[in-house]
Amino acid sequence: xxxxxxxxxxxxxxxxxxxxxxxxxxxxxxxxxxxxxxxxxxxxxxxxxxxxxxxxxxxxxxxxxxxxxxxxxxxxxxxxxxxxxxxxxxxxxxxxxxxxxxxxxxxxxxxxxxxxxxxxxxxxxxxxxxxxxxxxxxxxxxxxxxxxxxxxxxxxxxxxxxxxxxxxxxxxxxxxxxxxxxxxxxxxxxxxxx
Amino acid sequence: xxxxxxxxxxxxxxxxxxxxxxxxxxxxxxxxxxxxxxxxxxxxxxxxxxxxxxxxxxxxxxxxxxxxxxxxxxxxxxxxxxxxxxxxxxxxxxxxxxxxxxxxxxxxxxxxxxxxxxxxxxxxxxxxxxxxxxxxxxxxxxxxxxxxxxxxxxxxxxxxxxxxxxxxxxxxxxxxxxxxxxxxxxxxxxxxxx
Amino acid sequence: xxxxxxxxxxxxxxxxxxxxxxxxxxxxxxxxxxxxxxxxxxxxxxxxxxxxxxxxxxxxxxxxxxxxxxxxxxxxxxxxxxxxxxxxxxxxxxxxxxxxxxxxxxxxxxxxxxxxxxxxxxxxxxxxxxxxxxxxxxxxxxxxxxxxxxxxxxxxxxxxxxxxxxxxxxxxxxxxxxxxxxxxxxxxxxxxxx
Amino acid sequence: xxxxxxxxxxxxxxxxxxxxxxxxxxxxxxxxxxxxxxxxxxxxxxxxxxxxxxxxxxxxxxxxxxxxxxxxxxxxxxxxxxxxxxxxxxxxxxxxxxxxxxxxxxxxxxxxxxxxxxxxxxxxxxxxxxxxxxxxxxxxxxxxxxxxxxxxxxxxxxxxxxxxxxxxxxxxxxxxxxxxxxxxxxxxxxxxxx
DNA sequence: CATGAATGAGTATTCATTCAT
DNA sequence: CATGAATGAATACTCATTCAT
Numbered sequence: 001x002x003x004x005x006x007x008x009x010x011x012x013x014x015x016x017x018x019x020x021x022x023x024x025x026x027x028x029x030x031x032x033x034x035x036x037x038x039x040x041x042x043x044x045x046x047x048x049x050x051x052x053x054x055x056x057x058x059x060x061x062x063x064x065x066x067x068x069x070x071x072x073x074x075x076x077x078x079x080x081x082x083x084x085x086x087x088x089x090x091x092x093x094x095x096x097x098x099x100x101x102x103x104x105x106x107x108x109x110x111x112x113x114x115x116x117x118x119x120x121x122x123x124x125x126x127x128x129x130x131x132x133x134x135x136x137x138x139x140x141x142x143x144x145x146x147x148x149x150x151x152x153x154x155x156x157x158x159x160x161x162x163x164x165x166x167x168x169x170x171x172x173x174x175x176x177x178x179x180x181x182x183x184x185x186x187x188x189x190x191x192x193x194x
Numbered sequence: 195x196x197x198x199x200x201x202x203x204x205x206x207x208x209x210x211x212x213x214x215x216x217x218x219x220x221x222x223x224x225x226x227x228x229x230x231x232x233x234x235x236x237x238x239x240x241x242x243x244x245x246x247x248x249x250x251x252x253x254x255x256x257x258x259x260x261x262x263x264x265x266x267x268x269x270x271x272x273x274x275x276x277x278x279x280x281x282x283x284x285x286x287x288x289x290x291x292x293x294x295x296x297x298x299x300x301x302x303x304x305x306x307x308x309x310x311x312x313x314x315x316x317x318x319x320x321x322x323x324x325x326x327x328x329x330x331x332x333x334x335x336x337x338x339x340x341x342x343x344x345x346x347x348x349x350x351x352x353x354x355x356x357x358x359x360x361x362x363x364x365x366x367x368x369x370x371x372x373x374x375x376x377x378x379x380x381x382x383x384x385x386x387x388x
Numbered sequence: 389x390x391x392x393x394x395x396x397x398x399x400x401x402x403x404x405x406x407x408x409x410x411x412x413x414x415x416x417x418x419x420x421x422x423x424x425x426x427x428x429x430x431x432x433x434x435x436x437x438x439x440x441x442x443x444x445x446x447x448x449x450x451x452x453x454x455x456x457x458x459x460x461x462x463x464x465x466x467x468x469x470x471x472x473x474x475x476x477x478x479x480x481x482x483x484x485x486x487x488x489x490x491x492x493x494x495x496x497x498x499x500x501x502x503x504x505x506x507x508x509x510x511x512x513x514x515x516x517x518x519x520x521x522x523x524x525x526x527x528x529x530x531x532x533x534x535x536x537x538x539x540x541x542x543x544x545x546x547x548x549x550x551x552x553x554x555x556x557x558x559x560x561x562x563x564x565x566x567x568x569x570x571x572x573x574x575x576x577x578x579x580x581x582x
Numbered sequence: 583x584x585x586x587x588x589x590x591x592x593x594x595x596x597x598x599x600x601x602x603x604x605x606x607x608x609x610x611x612x613x614x615x616x617x618x619x620x621x622x623x624x625x626x627x628x629x630x631x632x633x634x635x636x637x638x639x640x641x642x643x644x645x646x647x648x649x650x651x652x653x654x655x656x657x658x659x660x661x662x663x664x665x666x667x668x669x670x671x672x673x674x675x676x677x678x679x680x681x682x683x684x685x686x687x688x689x690x691x692x693x694x695x696x697x698x699x700x701x702x703x704x705x706x707x708x709x710x711x712x713x714x715x716x717x718x719x720x721x722x723x724x725x726x727x728x729x730x731x732x733x734x735x736x737x738x739x740x741x742x743x744x745x746x747x748x749x750x751x752x753x754x755x756x757x758x759x760x761x762x763x764x765x766x767x768x769x770x771x772x773x774x775x776x
Numbered sequence: 777c778a779t780g781a782a783t784g785a786g787t788a789t790t791c792a793t794t795c796a797t
Numbered sequence: 798c799a800t801g802a803a804t805g806a807a808t809a810c811t812c813a814t815t816c817a818t
Contacts (some may be wrong), residue, residue, distance in 0.1 A: 165364060182346075
């Protein structure tokens, strides 16, 4: 009955925003981006079509906001906030964590690979790749390979990322068949047990 | 003066068909499947909208025909018609050839990765994966790993395929930056120079 | 200021629905079903093309809904809710009423005869005929003829219906020339004045 | 081998023309006029689409030619070339013949009723009705009723025609169920056995 | 004459977006 | 703030008609 405070309104807005983003991500992942309509997103979020435009100016912007939120998500995912030298145990833990999160966020990863492949999102994707390249994770992996005497550590880092991409993508789009756990062991074996 | 012969008509039809498939593949690869209109395909092929429907009953069918043609393409790509044991030299040649063809058919590969990620094409993709699994290439690689005393040859085959997927995909969607030639050397080094 | 209530929306929807059905029936009757475009219906109803799809999923469904509504219309028309024995006065009244309604609903009857003749609607039409056969009117007429000592009451009912069909159809498609009032008198004379 | 004479060409043209008209009539009757394509007609007639335009300038004209041919057909049907007074036996024979021809030309009659109901053909239909009104048959029936002391012979003629229309139409669009033979007996009974 | 490839105007349908309430 | 009715530009698809050979 009492009028809500500004903070309460702000919280409601933020919650609702997240709700929409979540609904959109799920639908994008399961149906593809262009096959998902604003109507479906609204229905899934339990709100009206019109209200979505109260939070995002267009479908385009909604997509961009999911991407932004994904980038932040990825930072948390990739950047273990580790500044020093990675031990083999830490590397093992890092791989374990990544695959654990992969399994828990299949929708998110499906969406990312969709994006990677979507020509209309190429600019965003390149921006994203640039950020990853510049991020702590890339450097961390590169220095791990340097410290472990890999011949061409930078190339090895490309290889490692590409390989993970291939594994992750095959897993998220073929989850039942893919031997993700044995694959994890193989990767750990190969990179952390010298 | 006289009407065209059956053979002449058949040739025209086959040529036109190929023309349309080619135009469609290029546009699908550069713009994404659902962002490509029949109108654009017709324009690119230098024909009228209506004519496309003289060759394919729907956009859906056009897509399926590209996929079918791609599967045949892939067989040529994957199945080196090699029945005996693969030597390390042959394996090296095989990798060289694959990457050469990858560089020459970027559109085709972009299209394939788009498909892999397109929920509406999942059934076709799974069918495709099944065929590859059952194909000579998979077995050939697996027996190569078996002969070269890899610990778990079957898992190694999954790894090898996933890794190649990751490399190929990163290359085709980021062709300028990706160090594909050095990557090729690394892969050959790792799998063919024991 | 406040959003519309559920009831308000329901009323708008129902009104709009009727508006569209009415516009469509008029155009179908005056131009034929397949010569009538969605665009024309929208224009006649004073709304946009798109809105029609907010109420009916396709032109096909719109047609079906008009048919359904016509069937209900017909029941009211045919079934005088008379359970007992029809006197000659009641029969006369019944014929008078039918022809009065015929004159008031020419579009509706044109549409029905169009349907009867439309191969793509044959299934619906047969269903419709079945319902009429099973309806009170058919039985009522049959028992009238039985009570009035017609030789073969069932055949007489077929004759009566066929004859009415012929009269109605000729009238609605040739309204200016057809002597409908004198025809009514003749029918009454023949069937109600023994 | 030898060049055909002008007469032979003329005969071929005439035959082919009839072939096209026949194929078109069958398809119009079974699918409806606007659901029948030139392509289908060509296929059914065993010729190419283009050739149809060698005989008729448009689909419209093809339709008109079928109607013209139908009118001639109808004259043969309706006008027993009887100038004198119709005896009851002759009337009976006339009805028998009509229904016999009806049963043999269901497609033709379906087509006629389609036309009657097709707003775009109304002008043609009215022309047709006018010709029938002016034709020998109408007068012959009218004078039969005059001679047999019907109260209002002209109205009776309208009634008779309408009734026959209703019977014919119900029969051709519901041929399996309709008791056409018993109906014929009833009509003969009523009009020829005083 | 005969063919069927080719055209393009016309139609149904979808869906992001707006807006009155 | 919230709703969903309403709009219209965009898109797939059809088909009568033309025309080079």
